[in-house]
Amino acid sequence: MRLASTVSLAAAMLLVASAGQADPAAGEKLFTGKNCNGCHYTQGPAQEKTIDDQLAKKGPELWYAGSKFQKAWLKGWLADPKPIRPLKYNSLTEKNPGNHPKLSAADAGAVTDYLMTLTTPEVKKGAAGKGKKLKGKLVFMKKMPCKGCHQYPKRKKVLGGLSGPSLVGASKRLNPDWIYAYMMKPKVFKPVKMMPVFTGILNEVDVKNVTTFIGKFK
Amino acid sequence: MPRITIVSALLLVFGLAAAGSAQAVDVEKTFKFYCAQCHGLDGKGKGPNVTKDFATTPRNFTDPKEMNKLTDGDIKTAIKDGGPAVSKSELMPPWGKTLTDEEIDALVGYIRKLCQCKGKQG
Numbered sequence: 001m002r003l004a005s006t007v008s009l010a011a012a013m014l015l016v017a018s019a020g021q022a023d024p025a026a027g028e029k030l031f032t033g034k035n036c037n038g039c040h041y042t043q044g045p046a047q048e049k050t051i052d053d054q055l056a057k058k059g060p061e062l063w064y065a066g067s068k069f070q071k072a073w074l075k076g077w078l079a080d081p082k083p084i085r086p087l088k089y090n091s092l093t094e095k096n097p098g099n100h101p102k103l104s105a106a107d108a109g110a111v112t113d114y115l116m117t118l119t120t121p122e123v124k125k126g127a128a129g130k131g132k133k134l135k136g137k138l139v140f141m142k143k144m145p146c147k148g149c150h151q152y153p154k155r156k157k158v159l160g161g162l163s164g165p166s167l168v169g170a171s172k173r174l175n176p177d178w179i180y181a182y183m184m185k186p187k188v189f190k191p192v193k194m195m196p197v198f199t200g201i202l203n204e205v206d207v208k209n210v211t212t213f214i215g216k217f218k
Numbered sequence: 219m220p221r222i223t224i225v226s227a228l229l230l231v232f233g234l235a236a237a238g239s240a241q242a243v244d245v246e247k248t249f250k251f252y253c254a255q256c257h258g259l260d261g262k263g264k265g266p267n268v269t270k271d272f273a274t275t276p277r278n279f280t281d282p283k284e285m286n287k288l289t290d291g292d293i294k295t296a297i298k299d300g301g302p303a304v305s306k307s308e309l310m311p312p313w314g315k316t317l318t319d320e321e322i323d324a325l326v327g328y329i330r331k332l333c334q335c336k337g338k339q340g
Contacts, residue, residue, distance in 0.1 A: 051251045092254055092266050145300070148267050148309040149255060161267030163255040194255060197315040 027114025030107050042118055046191050054192040055090050064189060066116040067123035068178040074115060077173075078108035084173075086151065086162040122188050128180035128211045136213030139206050146210070149195065153217055164195060167217050176215040183207045245324040252313065253325070261332040274307035285333035289340040293326045 031037065039059035041047065046061065048054045065074070081100040088094040103111060140146045149164035158168055170179075182189050184207055186197050202210070249261070256265040256272075261279035268276060279285060295303050297317070301310030313322065330337065 051247050055251075087266060092250075092259060143308060145309045145311040148272065148311070159271050161255075161269065161272065163265070163267050194252060196311040196313055200315050201312055 022113040022116075023110055024114040024117045027110035027112065030103075030111050031114055034101065034103075036101075036111075044118075044120060046187075046189060048190070048192045051192055057090065059089055061190075062115060063118055064120040064123065064178070066119040067181075068175060069115070070172060070175060071112060071116050073169075073172045075108050075112040078103045078111055079105050083166075085165045092163060120188075122185060123175065123178050123181040125177060128176040128215070129208050131205070131208035131210070131212035133209070133212050133216060135206075136209035136211065139202065139210040140213050144198070144202070144210075145196075152214075167214055170214050170217040172218075174215070176211050179211045179214055180207055183211065245321075245328045248317070248321055249325060249328050252317070256309070261329070272309065274301075274309050276310075279329045279332040282333045282335040285329070286335045286337055289338045290326050290330070291340065293329060293337070294322055297322050297325060 031042075039057075040062040041057075042062050042065075044063035046063075048057070079102065081098075081102055083096040083098045083100075085096050088096050140152070146152075147160045149161040151158050151160040151162070151166040151168055153159075153168050158166075160167075183198060183202065184204070186193070186195070186199065198207075250259055253261075254265050256267045256276040257263055257279060258265040258268075258276075263276040263278035265276065277284065292304055296306065296310060298312065298314040300312035301307040303312070317325070
């Protein structure tokens with residue numbers, strides 16, 4: 001009886017441990033099997049050289065997904081995807097149809113485990129530091145055109161333009177160190193994009209401040 | 219010999235024309251990729267970003283009356299250094315670190331085609 005209890009306990013513990021264990025290989029198999037790479041490329045470095053290259057893409061590149069996204073958000077989003085871009089990817093005329101495939105909770109977990117392995121040393125842990133939120137707000141709202149293309153939360157409203165990805169919920173979605181790295185070296189991540197390059201226009205301190213401001217968007 | 223010269227000249231002319239049209243296609247592509255977000259694919263100032271809380275009215279490039287008030291230099295400065303550089307809205311971004319001088323010059327030419335005007339000389 002005692003032996004049986006011990007064996008059951010051990011089996012239960014093993015089950016719990018394996019359920020919580022990351023399995024990137026299984027996630028990669030799912031990613032390929034479901035043809036996710038039909039829209040998202042996962043092999044860095046960035047491949048786009050021309051506007052045509054960018055326009056040929058059906059969805060955002062994911063080769064640095066593990067450096068860009070927060071794991072808990074990614075898992076939740078894959079299981080219940082909601083549009084991040086108000087407009088269809090690469091379109092200025094069509095609304096985002098919101099038809100991203102939805103994964104089961106288990107598959108979302110596995111694919112997240114895989115995507116979180118796709119990192120780049122260009123995003124350095126802690127690089128964003130601690131900027132000044134109010135100074136960042138000044139950059140975002142007054143000095144620069146950020147709000148012209150990106151939606152952002154203001155009290156209970158959503159304001160801002162539609163051509164860029166929404167920044168509503170950025171505090172849960174994005175890794176601030178990625179925001180910082182992307183602003184400082186945009187061409188590493190997106191060599192051809194509709195967003196202007198701000199390197200040389202905003203200095204490192206401005207970028208840290210604006211990262212802190214964006215990083216708090218609910 | 220003269221025949222060869224004529225053929226060469228014709229080839230040169232066709233070559234230049236082809237290069238010119240390729241460039242025209244590229245500037246249209248540049249405009250539609252970067253500028254149309256706010257100025258619209260037709261340049262009339264009604265791109266998808268112009269929602270009700272967009273704090274300014276993007277320039278309608280097809281309005282010769284308004285466009286004639288600007289010199290080519292004004293347009294170039296606005297594209298390169300952004301709206302505030304010409305006392306306009308910060309919602310017009312500075313594209314100087316994104317586009318080359320050649321691309322910006324081509325955009326000025328494209329915008330002049332849209333307004334079918336030469337602009338203020340200055």
